[in-house]
Amino acid sequence: MEQKTKIEALEGRQDLTITRTFDLSVELVYKAHQEAELVAQWMGTKVIQFECHNLGNYRFETEYNGNIVFAANGCFHQVVPNEKIIRTFEMEQACIGASLEILSFEKLTDSSSKLTMHIIYQSEQHRAEQLKMPFAYGLNMAHDKLQEILYSLK
Amino acid sequence: MNLRRDVFQAIADPTRRAILLLLAAQAMTAGAIASNFDTARPTVSKHLQILIECELLKQEPNGREMFYHINAQKMKEIDNFLESFRQLWDKRFNSLEAVMNAHQLKKKKSK
Numbered sequence: 001m002e003q004k005t006k007i008e009a010l011e012g013r014q015d016l017t018i019t020r021t022f023d024l025s026v027e028l029v030y031k032a033h034q035e036a037e038l039v040a041q042w043m044g045t046k047v048i049q050f051e052c053h054n055l056g057n058y059r060f061e062t063e064y065n066g067n068i069v070f071a072a073n074g075c076f077h078q079v080v081p082n083e084k085i086i087r088t089f090e091m092e093q094a095c096i097g098a099s100l101e102i103l104s105f106e107k108l109t110d111s112s113s114k115l116t117m118h119i120i121y122q123s124e125q126h127r128a129e130q131l132k133m134p135f136a137y138g139l140n141m142a143h144d145k146l147q148e149i150l151y152s153l154k
Numbered sequence: 155m156n157l158r159r160d161v162f163q164a165i166a167d168p169t170r171r172a173i174l175l176l177l178a179a180q181a182m183t184a185g186a187i188a189s190n191f192d193t194a195r196p197t198v199s200k201h202l203q204i205l206i207e208c209e210l211l212k213q214e215p216n217g218r219e220m221f222y223h224i225n226a227q228k229m230k231e232i233d234n235f236l237e238s239f240r241q242l243w244d245k246r247f248n249s250l251e252a253v254m255n256a257h258q259l260k261k262k263k264s265k
Contacts, residue, residue, distance in 0.1 A: 005244035009236055018240075020247045028254045038257065042250040115247075131235045134242040 009131065014124045016131075018117040026113035030082045030105050045070065053079055058087075074098070089119075096130045097122045161228070164208045166241060169193065170201050174210065174224065181214070181221040 009016035036050035048059040062070035071092040090098040121127040188198040205211040
């Protein structure tokens with residue numbers, strides 16, 4: 001089966017491209033990126049600030065057991081409805097640094113569309129750090145769960 | 155069959171990752187592993203079976219008991235992190251699709 005989400009990260013480069021086809025109109029996919037309430041729902045994070053227009057700022061925070069486990073912020077550089085969003089992104093308390101994200105929204109049919117996310121990092125090393133993160137995070141979550149189990153045994 | 159992808163599917167599950175972490179410290183029997191989880195024993199057995207099928211674990215008998223070991227060689231092969239990054243985005247975008255489908259339905263109803 002063809003994968004709906006694809007990723008291309010060429011060796012020796014500091015950028016990567018994520019592409020995704022949606023069974024949704026381009027307007028709906030754009031809307032999902034433009035309205036704070038919807039972003040919060042699919043990203044699974046609290047949206048603290050979200051000014052989705054040229055030179056607007058945004059900030060996310062995710063809490064788990066009363067602790068902030070994820071915080072990120074950035075600035076919208078250019079927003080063209082149903083076509084393009086250019087924004088910066090930086091995870092707070094991480095060593096990945098700010099990256100530049102170029103989102104292109106493309107209509108395929110009336111009820112399907114394609115999103116291309118081109119992400120440019122500060123260096124090849126910064127990109128490598130970002131790529132490692134979901135795996136390390138997953139391991140930490142598993143570790144936390146294990147720790148909870150161990151505590152409950154005591 | 156794409157074995158490489160299977161390995162990533164195996165480690166995509168939090169319980170299986172917890173099992174791998176447990177076994178990283180020492181080899182254990184299925185019973186000892188299961189005693190660390192709230193889930194039913196057959197569920198743990200199923201997870202163990204998947205980990206063995208993609209060669210992340212090895213079984214070795216010790217007397218009458220069967221011990222589970224980490225296959226360090228195979229674990230080292232998970233050095234390409236791209237697949238977990240892809241799965242993260244795939245999950246997010248699947249949830250985007252679900253959220254927007256619900257959003258659309260709600261709008262239709264209110265019309």
